[in-house]
Amino acid sequence: MLASRSRGAPPPLDAVTQWAIVALCFGAAVLVRVAIGIWVPDVVPFATYFPAVAIAALIGGFWPGFWTWLLSIFAGLFVSMGSLDPSSLSVSHVASAALFAVSAALELLLSASLRDLFWQLRKNENRFRALVEAAANTVSVFDATGGSREPQAGWEALSGMAWPSYRGMGWLQAVHEEDRKNASLAGRFEVRIRDVRHDDWRWFAVRPVAMRDAGGNIEEIVASLTDITERKNAEARKELLLGDLRHRLKNFMAVIHALVNASVPKNSAEVQAFAQTFLRRVGALQSAGDLVLKANAQAVNLADVVPAVLEPFGNEVQSKIFIEGPPLKLNEQTVGAIALACNELATNAAKYGALSSENGKVSIRWDCKPEGDAERVTFEWVERDGPPVQAPTRRGFGTRIVESAVAHERNGKVTLDYRPDGLVCRMTFLRTDLQQPAFV
Numbered sequence: 001m002l003a004s005r006s007r008g009a010p011p012p013l014d015a016v017t018q019w020a021i022v023a024l025c026f027g028a029a030v031l032v033r034v035a036i037g038i039w040v041p042d043v044v045p046f047a048t049y050f051p052a053v054a055i056a057a058l059i060g061g062f063w064p065g066f067w068t069w070l071l072s073i074f075a076g077l078f079v080s081m082g083s084l085d086p087s088s089l090s091v092s093h094v095a096s097a098a099l100f101a102v103s104a105a106l107e108l109l110l111s112a113s114l115r116d117l118f119w120q121l122r123k124n125e126n127r128f129r130a131l132v133e134a135a136a137n138t139v140s141v142f143d144a145t146g147g148s149r150e151p152q153a154g155w156e157a158l159s160g161m162a163w164p165s166y167r168g169m170g171w172l173q174a175v176h177e178e179d180r181k182n183a184s185l186a187g188r189f190e191v192r193i194r195d196v197r198h199d200d201w202r203w204f205a206v207r208p209v210a211m212r213d214a215g216g217n218i219e220e221i222v223a224s225l226t227d228i229t230e231r232k233n234a235e236a237r238k239e240l241l242l243g244d245l246r247h248r249l250k251n252f253m254a255v256i257h258a259l260v261n262a263s264v265p266k267n268s269a270e271v272q273a274f275a276q277t278f279l280r281r282v283g284a285l286q287s288a289g290d291l292v293l294k295a296n297a298q299a300v301n302l303a304d305v306v307p308a309v310l311e312p313f314g315n316e317v318q319s320k321i322f323i324e325g326p327p328l329k330l331n332e333q334t335v336g337a338i339a340l341a342c343n344e345l346a347t348n349a350a351k352y353g354a355l356s357s358e359n360g361k362v363s364i365r366w367d368c369k370p371e372g373d374a375e376r377v378t379f380e381w382v383e384r385d386g387p388p389v390q391a392p393t394r395r396g397f398g399t400r401i402v403e404s405a406v407a408h409e410r411n412g413k414v415t416l417d418y419r420p421d422g423l424v425c426r427m428t429f430l431r432t433d434l435q436q437p438a439f440v
Contacts, residue, residue, distance in 0.1 A: 013060060021060040022067045025052040029068075030075055046076045046100040053104045057111035065108045073101050138225040140171075142208075144218040146185040158225070160196035176201055185221050190228065203232040299329040302338065302379075306364060309339045313346055313355075320355055321346075325366035328377070330431070334409060338379060338427070341405040344398040345381050345425060354386030354422050361385055374410065374430040383422030391418040 013021075029052035036048065049072035057065025077097050138154040148155070148171050151163040159166070159174035166173070175183050176192035183191050185208040195202040208223040256279075264275045306323055330338075342364070346355065354360030366379040383389075392399065399416070402425060406412035409429035417424040 013064075018060050018064045021056055021064045022071070025056040025059075025064075026068050026071050026075070028052065029072065033075075045096060046072065046104075049076060049100070050104060050107060053108050054111045057108050058115050061115060062108070062112040065112055069101075069104050069108050072104065073097055076100060138204075140223050140225070142185060142221045142223060144220065146221065158195060158197070159193065185223060190232075193225070195227075202227060202229040204228065300332050300335040302328040302330055302335060302366065305335050305339050306342055309342045310346055313350060320360060321362045321364065323364045325364070326368075328366060328368055330377070334406065334429075337405040337408075341402045341425075341427075342381070344401050345423075348398060349383055349386070349423070352387070353389065354383035357386045359385045360387075360422070368431065371430065374432045377429055377431050379406075379427040381423070381425040383424070386422050388420055389418045389423055 026049075029048045033045075033048040049068075052072060053065055053069045056068040077093060138158050140148065140152045140155045141150065143149045147168040148166050149168075152166075155166065155171065156162060159171070161171070161174055164170075172180050172183060174194050176194075179191035182189045183206070185206075188205065188207050190203060190205050192201040193204050194200075204225045205228045206223055206225050208221050210218045211220050211222060213219050260275050260279055264272050266272075303323075303325060306325075310318060310321060346362075349355040349360075349362055354362050361384055363382045363384070364380070365382075366377065368375050368377050370376075395403075402416065403414045405414060406427050406429045407414075410432055412429035413427070415426045417426070
């Protein structure tokens with residue numbers, strides 16, 4: 001049966017076609033052998049059958065090659081040697097046939113493998129081209145230095161440049177002048193390219209992939225260009241809206257400050273103290289909210305928020321505060337609550353705690369460590385070298401603000417330790433939104 005095929009080969013040919021390949025290859029080998037034998041009778045008997053086996057295997061696959069190989073053995077023994085009687089075969093005839101059988105068998109296996117490899121490479125190439133077309137990307141090939149060395153149909157359709165105008169580094173002429181410094185094929189980048197299809201500059205994300213040889217050296221670079229113009233336009237519109245929102249927020253806060261200051265009686269110290277406390281709390285929320293808007297995302301960097309919240313306390317107080325912690329992304333609700341808690345702790349420390357004395361100091365530190373399927377975030381406020389501290393006899397509004405800072409977080413807990421040498425506030429909770437990187 002000729003219907004079988006080796007793994008990885010293309011779909012098998014029908015039996016008639018395969019037998020036709022065998023007949024053509026074997027018949028041609030016999031005719032050539034007979035023709036040569038007329039002029040050179042002592043030629044090696046199996047010489048013409050080697051190419052017949054290879055060609056049959058390359059065109060038809062393993063089984064056509066196999067039958068050509070088998071027929072060639074018999075032809076070499078009983079036809080080319082001029083005898084059909086097995087008893088007349090000499091030892092040298094048998095040895096020649098055996099040598100041919102082994103050599104041609106190896107040739108058969110190699111040829112069939114090469115055929116399968118060829119079709120597999122062709123299949124992979126077609127698959128790659130189909131994926132590129134499906135992704136609606138433009139693909140260009142560059143040499144190891146980033147220059148173009150051959151015509152690129154996709155690039156010509158995109159930029160309108162004709163070969164050889166973009167040979168070498170000439171392709172940079174289609175890149176916006178301000179973006180050419182970013183066009184390095186060493187890594188991903190985004191540039192504006194003149195797109196003749198839209199008659200306009202459009203943004204493209206370029207993803208270069210280095211193709212290396214066995215020694216690890218770059219042979220060429222394949223770059224995929226993805227149109228991201230709509231995304232860039234959306235980002236620009238969003239940034240414009242956020243800028244307007246930040247401006248309106250500042251104006252709104254300014255109105256609140258003006259209303260509070262205008263409403264406070266000048267002869268009431270208690271009301272004035274309340275107003276200042278209220279405005280500081282509003283300012284802390286404003287600082288956190290402004291950073292949320294600047295971050296342009298739901299996650300905010302805690303390392304940016306803490307210094308901003310403490311800024312209103314002045315340089316004299318800030319010189320006594322030491323902040324230590326890596327950049328840490330948290331959701332805006334948690335960052336806002338921690339910011340308000342820091343404002344309360346700083347206000348209390350400036351009135352009664354470490355910041356009220358000449359030698360007093362405050363250390364603020366945080367970290368984030370893996371714990372099960374989440375991450376444990378620890379935030380500490382530590383006062384030292386201040387006046388003696390005593391636990392309050394009642395829980396005020398400020399204390400409740402601090403204690404509820406991380407109440408909405410998983411396993412959130414706040415402890416206030418009124419040590420003789422200073423207050424220690426410790427907040428811990430589990431960070432479960434691991435889609436956002438904790439450290440940035």
